Amino acid sequence: MENIKKLNDNYFELLEERGKQSKVYKSYQATGLMLAEILNDNSHKALYIKLSKIHNSQFLIGLARKIAEKKDIRNRGAYFMKVLKEEKNK
Numbered sequence: 001m002e003n004i005k006k007l008n009d010n011y012f013e014l015l016e017e018r019g020k021q022s023k024v025y026k027s028y029q030a031t032g033l034m035l036a037e038i039l040n041d042n043s044h045k046a047l048y049i050k051l052s053k054i055h056n057s058q059f060l061i062g063l064a065r066k067i068a069e070k071k072d073i074r075n076r077g078a079y080f081m082k083v084l085k086e087e088k089n090k
Contacts, residue, residue: 004037031057038064041077051084063087 008030015026032049036042038061052060064080073079 004034007033007037027057028052031060035060035064035080038068039076039080040068041080044077055084060084 011029011033012026015029029049029052031052032045032047035048035052036045039048041048048060063083067073067076067080067083
């Protein structure tokens with residue numbers, strides 16, 4: 001959890017340097033970064049940030065944690081997207 005906080009802080013510092021200080025957008029960014037960290041899929045941070053704008057943050061984080069608990073999944077990011085699509089279609 002400490003890594004996630006550090007990652008968020010670094011990202012927010014970068015945004016402030018660029019002059020972007022939208023507090024609403026920051027919550028989506030934090031959720032997206034948390035998803036990337038939980039799923040160990042940092043190469044798709046932007047995708048997770050976009051997903052957090054569309055879906056309930058608690059739902060996404062809960063789903064990511066369930067997937068992260070399964071040690072036999074090789075590509076957690078792809079599996080997360082598959083399960084998310086199935087949940088959306090219900």
